[in-house]
Amino acid sequence: MTAFTRALRRKPARRLTAAGLITAGALFLAACGGDDMSGMDHGSDNSSASATATDQAGDAHQAGNFNDADVSFAQMMIPHHEQALEMAKLADGRASDAEIKDLAAQIEKAQDPEITTMKGWLESWKQPTAAESMPGMDHGGHGSGSGSGSGMMSGADMDELKAMKGTEFDKAFAEMMIEHHNGAITMAKDEQKNGKNPDxxxxxxxxIKSQSAEVKQLQSILDRL
Structure with a gap:
């Protein structure tokens, strides 16, 4: 057998060897590609975890984002709203004017959820729901000459309102609620000026917006009664 013949017989083997190397290389690249994809999945999981941690940190920051004015606003507005609800509930069975009845229901619907929200703030801020001493919140506002500007009714005022019915109740309710709302508006303006918490x-x-509109409505009711 000549050298040329032996060389021809060796060439197919070399081609097979080259083909084997190409196949092995393709399998290696595919395996690497699979690892890369798996890495991408892990990266996605890590991104989700990071986003969750960021959201939680944001919530914690929001809970700590308050000052003394925010605390006072919530602590004083809660009993203020509670008295407004007490007054509004008296309209049932006592008021004779349809607009007074509708407005009383509107006050209940708006202020009850706000009380829950403010209590939630104070809890998240680790503050008591009521301060030990709150000037102007002694229920001695109406007709007491206290000059507190809170608009809170005294116990005597509430007793008088409970004893009234019909048009007499409607007029007294409108007058008292105007004073009550004006007190809340003053407190809210102070919060906007001095508070820190965005909520x-x-x-x-x-x-300020809703109760200013209700003050105008109550005044128009008084004007026609």
Whole structure:
């Protein structure tokens, strides 16, 4: 057998060897590609975990984002709203004017959820729901000459309102609620000026807007009664 013949017989083997190397290389690249994809999945999981941690940190920051004015606003507005609800509930069975009845229901619907929200703020801020001493919140506002500006009714005022019915109740309710609302508006303006918490300041703005409109409505009711 000549050298040329032996060389020809060796060439197919070399081609097979080259083909084997190509196949092995393709399998290696595919395996690497699989690892890369798996790495991408892990990266996605890590991103989700990071986003969750960021959200939680944001919530914690929001809970700590308050000052003394925010605390006072919530602590004083809670009993203020509670008295407004007490007054509004008296309209049932006592009021004779349809607009007074509708407005009383509107006050209950708006202020009850706000009380729950403010209590939630104080809890998240680790603050008591009521301060030990709150000037102007002694229920001695109406007709007491206290000059507190809170608009809170005294116990005697509430007893008088409970004893009234019909048009007499409607007039007294409108007069007292105007004073009560004006007190809340003053407190809300103070919060907008001195507060820090964005949610508390937003609620203060909502109170100013809604209760200013109700004051105008109550005054128009008084004018026609």
């Amino acid at each position: 508390a300041k937003k609620m203060a703005g909502d109170i």
